[in-house]
Amino acid sequence: MSEKPVRFGILGCASIARKISRAINRAPNASIQAIGSRSIDKASRFASENGFPASAAVYGSYEAVLDDPDVDAVYVPLPTSLHVKWAVLAAEKKKHILLEKPVALNVSELDVILQACESNGVQYMDATMWMHHPRTAQMREFLSDPQRFGQLKSVHSIFCYNPGPDFLINDIRIKPDLDGLGCLGDAGWYCIRAILWAADYQLPERVTALPNPEFNESGVILSCGASLSWTDGKIATFYCSFLTNLTMDLTCAGTNGYLHVHDFVIPFQEKVASFYGASNSRWVNFGCEPTPTKHKVATDLPHEAIMVREFARLVASIEGNGLEPEKKWPIISRKTQLVVDAVKASIDRAFEPVEVGNY
Amino acid sequence: MSEKPVRFGILGCASIARKISRAINRAPNASIQAIGSRSIDKASRFASENGFPASAAVYGSYEAVLDDPDVDAVYVPLPTSLHVKWAVLAAEKKKHILLEKPVALNVSELDVILQACESNGVQYMDATMWMHHPRTAQMREFLSDPQRFGQLKSVHSIFCYNPGPDFLINDIRIKPDLDGLGCLGDAGWYCIRAILWAADYQLPERVTALPNPEFNESGVILSCGASLSWTDGKIATFYCSFLTNLTMDLTCAGTNGYLHVHDFVIPFQEKVASFYGASNSRWVNFGCEPTPTKHKVATDLPHEAIMVREFARLVASIEGNGLEPEKKWPIISRKTQLVVDAVKASIDRAFEPVEVGNY
Incomplete structure (x- = not known):
């Protein structure tokens, strides 16, 4: 891999984030850049328990992850009711979004997320491994x-x-x-x-x-x-x-x-x-x-590591080569x-x- | 096996009857006694093609099978619309009945068949192998x-x-x-x-x-x-x-x-x-x-041979030992x-x- 890996931030310490953290570590074109939790202690413990690199930033809030300029993309395993708020904010901060399912409480909410991704030119993918x-x-x-x-x-x-x-x-x-x-x-x-x-x-x-x-x-x-x-x-x-x-x-x-x-x-x-x-x-x-x-x-x-690799490939092709986000993923997410x-x-x-x- | 095998008559030459003929031949407590078809030529051909014993009677009608005193039980693979007529007649002739599915066009028809079996003391079983x-x-x-x-x-x-x-x-x-x-x-x-x-x-x-x-x-x-x-x-x-x-x-x-x-x-x-x-x-x-x-x-x-063996076992226990017909089979057939x-x-x-x- 000659290209720089896509740097992930993780919002929250959900149990499924353990699996996706391992996947980011294993995907050849991705790395863990940051994790944020409402409790910085919880985030620190999560980072050390899940093999985060020493370079990874640990934050006491989700905002801090989104404000980190070294974060290219976020993985969002938050409770579904929080998806609209944090996914939209992530898109506005130009972070590409790997969103845990269920992606939204209904399609109106999802449309708000997808609209934010589209207008900010970021890749959207749901985490259906x-x-x-x-x-x-x-x-x-x-x-x-x-x-x-x-x-x-x-x-x-x-x-x-x-x-x-x-x-x-x-x-x-x-x-x-x-x-x-x-x-x-x-x-x-x-x-x-x-x-x-x-x-x-x-x-x-x-x-x-x-x-x-x-x-x-x-x-x-x-x-x-x-x-x-x-x-x-x-x-x-x-x-x-x-x-x-x-x-x-x-x-x-x-x-x-x-x-x-x-x-x-x-x-x-x-x-x-x-x-x-x-x-x-x-x-x-x-x-x-x-x-x-x-x-x-x-x-x-x-x-799950192949999923991360494919998501990171799409992100790299947007960031590095100026390609458009792949529309397949928002389309099938919305149909689901x-x-x-x-x-x-x-x-x-x-x-x-x-x-x-x-x- | 010290007991005499249960002697089967077959009504018609349906394709599935080939499989059940083989099953009767293979079941240790059953034998083929007769086959009847509207065409005696067809019945003869079926008998010779399907390994019937030389002793098996070949008839040009279904009635003749039911009138054969050496037939203990009949296997009925006729079209469903003919089941009521021939199953009821078989029961009245005291023949035990292995009835191909679907057993009847509706539960009212089936009830006529089951009533005939019950009042004549014959075993009923559907051929769900x-x-x-x-x-x-x-x-x-x-x-x-x-x-x-x-x-x-x-x-x-x-x-x-x-x-x-x-x-x-x-x-x-x-x-x-x-x-x-x-x-x-x-x-x-x-x-x-x-x-x-x-x-x-x-x-x-x-x-x-x-x-x-x-x-x-x-x-x-x-x-x-x-x-x-x-x-x-x-x-x-x-x-x-x-x-x-x-x-x-x-x-x-x-x-x-x-x-x-x-x-x-x-x-x-x-x-x-x-x-x-x-x-x-x-x-x-x-x-x-x-x-x-x-x-x-x-x-x-x-x-299918185990089915025939079990059906023949029940028939033998009625004919030989004076037991009642097993009620499980009519009950689950009716529920189906x-x-x-x-x-x-x-x-x-x-x-x-x-x-x-x-x-």
């Missing part, structure tokens, strides 16, 4: 192959985990003033993104929430699901939960092919991930042929949020069908 | 374990195949006068049975069809899906299709466990079948532990039909939620 795994590219190639997969007809995604009683009392993801979308914004975000990804980011026409969502005492969603339908006849369903054992399956069925992943959100192993695919299966004698093939995809870097919002609206309307982006 | 695979028993044990699986929260099942243009023009499964339920009665039957099986046969309260079912020109369902909900908060979804590559996945998520099968309807291999299970998975460092374990279950006999009917009703009512058994 699995998008960047090389397995994802191979699966995309499979789904896009008319012979091997054909037309997409049905998708099912599920992301659940059971973080236990302490999480359900104390975590920000179940607090109405911090992450009001609860499980829908957290685990549901991945399910919806996977469906949109499989549908090549074509927005569904309608969304209908499934019955029986579960809520905590404050009305925050702990589990829910929905069906999505497209005008071309495709259908998708998803389910997400904070009350169910870890499950992260994705099943795509096409006219000519089948794809299944057991661990689409976070591969069970860091260095190799697999998916199952079958094409043109037929009943032969008393069974079927061919049976699904297990495809293994190796990676040197974990997917539109579907999140529609699911929420359908839940609020007793599971009535809701037109995406129009209710 | 995977129920009898030893893998199914092992999966049941896993799902019933409070530590390893806990409370069932979500189920998704999908059974699709793409039989191609000839099927879509000529097969009985797409003819409104023969199998009016189309794909819902065929592939959907398996999906619904799998969900009920996972829910320990507790009927869902409500069923809501998914948008975008596909129909042929005669209005027969070629693809559809539904969500099912229970009063305890469980949720299930399924999708079935004649227009999509072979897919037969089942995913069950419980509070403490996860179960996935790639091939729940027909295992990819006859002699060994597998499923994936995980329990009490937790985020550990940057991944999760434990990851799902692949459980392999070996079987000497294919599942109730859900099939509710899905059909929801489709007919533009995807309105429908109370199961009450519309």
Whole structure:
């Protein structure tokens, strides 16, 4: 790497920031420049516990990170309700933004963020790590192959985990003033993104929430699901939960092919991930042929480090070469949020069908 | 085996009867006694092509099979619209009935069949083969374990195949006068049975069809899906299709466990079948532990032969030992039909939620 690494500032000491700090350390074109927390002690402890370079600045506020001229980009894992304020301020300070999901409480908020990024010429990307795994590219190639997969007809995604009683009392993801979308914004975000990804980011026409969502005492969603339908006849369903054992399956069925992943959100192993695919299966004698093939995809870097590397590459091409920010990332982030919002609206309307982006 | 084998008569020469003929030949307590078809030539050809014993009778009508005093039980793979007539007649002739699915066009028809079986003291079983695979028993044990699986929260099942243009023009499964339920009665039957099986046969309260079912020109369902909900908060979804590559996945998520099968309807291999299970998975460092374990279950006999063996065992215990017919099979068959009917009703009512058994 002849180019200077992109220098990251981190806003807050969220648990997920440990993973992304490690990713920044491992990405060849990125470095950790600063961390800020409302408590400087907490920030110092976080820096020392997570292998920050000695050169990294430690601040007692988020503002200080944004004011640091040596910070090129910020990673924002703050509670969702704080995203508008800090992402907009970061954009105004010309910091590129890697924004943790859920990116906003609704699409109106997200539009404020995206507008700020656009008018300040900074790159925006949501931190959906699995998008960047090389397995994802191979699966995309499979789904896009008319012979091997054909037309997409049905998708099912599920992301659940059971973080236990302490999480359900104390975590920000179940607090109405911090992450009001609860499980829908957290685990549901991945399910919806996977469906949109499989549908090549074509927005569904309608969304209908499934019955029986579960809520905590404050009305925050702990589990829910929905069906999505497209005008071309495709259908998708998803389910997400904070009350169910870890499950992260994705099943795509096409006219000519089948794809299944057991661990689409976070591969069970860091260095190799697999998916199952079958094409043109037929009943032969008393069974079927061919049976699904297990495809293994190796990676040197974990997917979160590849995400950081790709984000940093885009930032470097803006800062160094004067290119425009890559629009793909804000576009698919906004589509994901539109579907999140529609699911929420359908839940609020007793599971009535809701037109995406129009209710 | 000291006991005499149960002697089967087969009504008609449906393609699936080839598989069940082989199963009867392989089951240690069953034998093929007769086959009847409207065309005696067709019946003769079927008998010789499918390894029938020389002693097997070949008849030019279904009645003749039912009138053969050496026939103990009949296997009925006729088009669904003929089930009431021939199953009732078989019961009246004191023949035990292994009935191909879909068992009836609706629960009223099925009740006529079940009533005839009950009043004539004959065993009834629907021919849902995977129920009898030893893998199914092992999966049941896993799902019933409070530590390893806990409370069932979500189920998704999908059974699709793409039989191609000839099927879509000529097969009985797409003819409104023969199998009016189309794909819902065929592939959907398996999906619904799998969900009920996972829910320990507790009927869902409500069923809501998914948008975008596909129909042929005669209005027969070629693809559809539904969500099912229970009063305890469980949720299930399924999708079935004649227009999509072979897919037969089942995913069950419980509070403490996860179960996935790639091939729940027909295992990819006859002699060994597998499923994936995980329990009490937790985020550990940057991944999760434990990851799902692949459980392999070996079987000497294919599942359809085990089904025949179990059916014949029940028949022998009625005929030989004077026991009552096993009620489990009519009960779960009726529950499956109730859900099939509710899905059909929801489709007919533009995807309105429908109370199961009450519309």
